Amino acid sequence: MRFFANGEHNRRIVLNTIVPMFLGYIVLFWISNGLMYFHKMSLNPQSVVACCLGSPETFTEPKSYQSLLKVSHFHLFSMVILVVTLMHLLLFTSVSLPLKIGLTLITFASAVTDELSSWLIRFVHPGFAWLKISAFVLLETSLLLSILVIWSLLSQRKTLS
Numbered sequence: 001m002r003f004f005a006n007g008e009h010n011r012r013i014v015l016n017t018i019v020p021m022f023l024g025y026i027v028l029f030w031i032s033n034g035l036m037y038f039h040k041m042s043l044n045p046q047s048v049v050a051c052c053l054g055s056p057e058t059f060t061e062p063k064s065y066q067s068l069l070k071v072s073h074f075h076l077f078s079m080v081i082l083v084v085t086l087m088h089l090l091l092f093t094s095v096s097l098p099l100k101i102g103l104t105l106i107t108f109a110s111a112v113t114d115e116l117s118s119w120l121i122r123f124v125h126p127g128f129a130w131l132k133i134s135a136f137v138l139l140e141t142s143l144l145l146s147i148l149v150i151w152s153l154l155s156q157r158k159t160l161s
Helices: 009-039 044-052 065-089 097-123 126-156
Strands: none
Touching: 009 065, 009 126, 044 097, 044 126, 065 097, 065 126, 097 126
16 A cells, blocks of 8 residues: 555656666667767778878878867766766666676776777877777677666566665
8 A cells, every 4th residue: 555655656667767768778879889989980990090091092180179169068967967877777777786886887987998999090199099999899888788687687576666
């Protein structure tokens, strides 16, 4: 009776609606993130360097300070909101605490490193292209793993009540 008196049953319905919709949206983000990356470059460091430093063969200019700043400004804000929300949902899963902490640290670190590596390639050294590639792969992997873990939670419907 308490379950109905305090309205918890309504919260469960809303939560069970919002979380799958959020995860679906994040899957779309995950796919578009990969498509955008591979539209501009590949997992080859030369393609990453050409994207950041420009290329005479493709008649592209190096990324400017202002364009990097504009992209970083938006990405730093939006990625922290995404990662905080996703990791908050991860807290409700039944996976081990070390996995939760590790996945959280990896996701945050790879998101920041992915953004900073463009700056490092452009203004420090082209050798940071490997860092950009590694951060991108790690970010995509950690996001996918988080999505799958949270989705498994929804499938079981244990802890959302």
